[in-house]
Amino acid sequence: EDQVTQSPEALRLQEGESSSLNCSYTVSGLRGLFWYRQDPGKGPEFLFTLYSAGEEKEKERLKATLTKKESFLHITAPKPEDSATYLCAVQPPQGAQKLVFGQGTRLTINP
Amino acid sequence: DAGITQSPRHKVTETGTPVTLRCHQTENHRYMYWYRQDPGHGLRLIHYSYGVKDTDKGEVSDGYSVSRSKTEDFLLTLESATSSQTSVYFCAISGRDDNEQFFGPGTRLTVL
Numbered sequence: 051e052d053q054v055t056q057s058p059e060a061l062r063l064q065e066g067e068s069s070s071l072n073c074s075y076t077v078s079g080l081r082g083l084f085w086y087r088q089d090p091g092k093g094p095e096f097l098f099t100l101y102s103a104g105e106e107k108e109k110e111r112l113k114a115t116l117t118k119k120e121s122f123l124h125i126t127a128p129k130p131e132d133s134a135t136y137l138c139a140v141q142p143p144q145g146a147q148k149l150v151f152g153q154g155t156r157l158t159i160n161p
Numbered sequence: 162d163a164g165i166t167q168s169p170r171h172k173v174t175e176t177g178t179p180v181t182l183r184c185h186q187t188e189n190h191r192y193m194y195w196y197r198q199d200p201g202h203g204l205r206l207i208h209y210s211y212g213v214k215d216t217d218k219g220e221v222s223d224g225y226s227v228s229r230s231k232t233e234d235f236l237l238t239l240e241s242a243t244s245s246q247t248s249v250y251f252c253a254i255s256g257r258d259d260n261e262q263f264f265g266p267g268t269r270l271t272v273l
Contacts, residue, residue, distance in 0.1 A: 094264045
């Protein structure tokens, strides 16, 4: 069974304190790994897609990396507006374009 | 913002009543999806569509049906709502060659 596990469940940082969020997955033949940001009361907002081990993507203070078993979302010098829940999802090889989501990491950046 | 709207945005209903949620897109994307999001479970796929009148089941399809008579509209129906279907429902879309899914604003449904 395809599974996605995100850790930690919640993370509280001070403004400017860099850290990383983890997404571990068990999928045979990964087609893609996706990161989303979700603010309270809103739909997930697409951030990155990673397709192969070693790939990296960057956007402002965020950088996503991918290995054969996990992905990291690195947050450098975060600001309070980076506070949100970050979701990871994987696309298995079968089943059209279905995504399997992790439960998310709730990130809080204190000023 | 992806051109996705959901209606209604909030609904309170009683157990046993039928409920229909609507997702409308202006992007002409081929794929449309319905998810539910619950604490402790994350986002789970209910049904998806890969074209007009072409639909398939997701992970948690029991108690739900869908229809897609036009490219732009994807309807989710709860034939007889139960309290376990209290949730936030999200619609998503993706293109033929794009793997990324883009989400709507969500519908909060409460079944009393």
